[in-house]
Amino acid sequence: MDLIRHLRFFVAVADEGHFGRAATALDMTQPPLSQGIQRLEKHLGVELLHRTRQGAMLTSAGSRLLPRARLLVDDAQQLLAESQRLAQSRGAVHWGVTPALPGALVTAGVSALRASVDSGAAVSTTVGSTVELVGEVRAGVCDIAVIEHPALVDGVESGPVVKLPRWLVVPADHPVAAAERPTFPMLGGLTFAHSPRAANPPAFDSLTDLFRERGLDPHPVLAADDRTLFAAVAAGTSFAVTTTAPTATPGIAWLRLAPHALALRARVIRRPGAEPFAAAVDRVLYRERIR
Structure with missing residues (x-):
């Protein structure tokens, strides 16, 4: 039976x-x-x-x-x-990343992982929410993953938390974009474009608590990725946070408010035995941290 x-x-x-x-x-x-x-x-x-x-x-x-x-x-x-x-790996590394990571950091992580395995081994990348990635590492589908902190990480091993630069993006024609001393309450008329709370409830709540502490209680609207997020901001209705560094983008202005408080807190989680892979990506995160 x-x-x-x-x-x-x-x-x-x-x-x-x-x-x-x-x-x-x-x-x-x-x-x-x-x-x-x-x-x-x-x-x-x-x-x-x-x-x-x-x-x-x-x-x-x-x-x-x-x-x-x-x-x-x-x-x-x-x-x-x-x-x-x-059976399928044959030296390959399977890792996952949160959509909040900038593209340059993801490619740097892939390069670091390629250098940490046998010559010619493949590196496959999965992009998913923190909740999904924790589940995939726990199940052994991914060797390691870079997730947002705080998060529930029961059943997996985790590394140190690293602060990565993150900016506020606002409509270019909004008064806060031209303010000499912009503040969080000045964003009060805008909605907050962000990934769904279910993607990582602890990190979402931590960020909204930060806004409230600074005098802002925004209404969240769904933005699955940076393209959706930037579109909502350019439409003049929302503000958002992003790890994408400032660049000339029509309709959008970058603000550097409370950089340490607003930083993306990221960490590497791993399955047992994947410590060398995790260490390689930890070094990449450490190089990109807020000084």
Whole structure:
């Protein structure tokens, strides 16, 4: 009996509360799913689910065993991801970066990683939210990742926090752009273009708390990346923060307000055994830090 496969059946039915929906989620038909649950119950010697007209309900035993079943299924998925990574890597390095990092720093990181592995080894780069990257490093899909701090990093190893330069960008025709002494409250009429809070709740909350401490309580609007962010600013409706260094851009002005407080706090997280890769990227971040 394939215990993990049958536990996956059990977890799916428990999550969906219905055999039909669980079968759809598992890309199978309902009869073999029901038979699989019955075989699992016979193997374990306990009833896991009550069958009802409305769907499926956990028994007392099912409720107690579900957390452990879920752990076993998750661990099996992580084992599979790690084995695939090892089989496909052949010396390659898989790393991830938050979209907040400037492009020049990403390419510098790739160069540093290439120098840290065997000649000819590939370096693959994933761009994702901090929450996504922590999950991928935890699962072994990525060897290392550069994420925003603060963040929840349970289950992964992490390096020191480094402050990277970050600027405010505002509409070029807004009064704050021409002010001799610009302040945060002067941005009060603008919305705050930023990635969604779900991408990294602790970092988002830390930044908005900083604004409030400085007398600004902005309304956030979604900007998935720098292009979307710059478009919102150029439209005259938003301000934003970016690690992209000042450059001549129509409709946009850069402000250097509270540079240390506003700095992007970044750190490298890693899977066990990826310390050399993490050290190579740490050196890149350290070179680009705020002096």
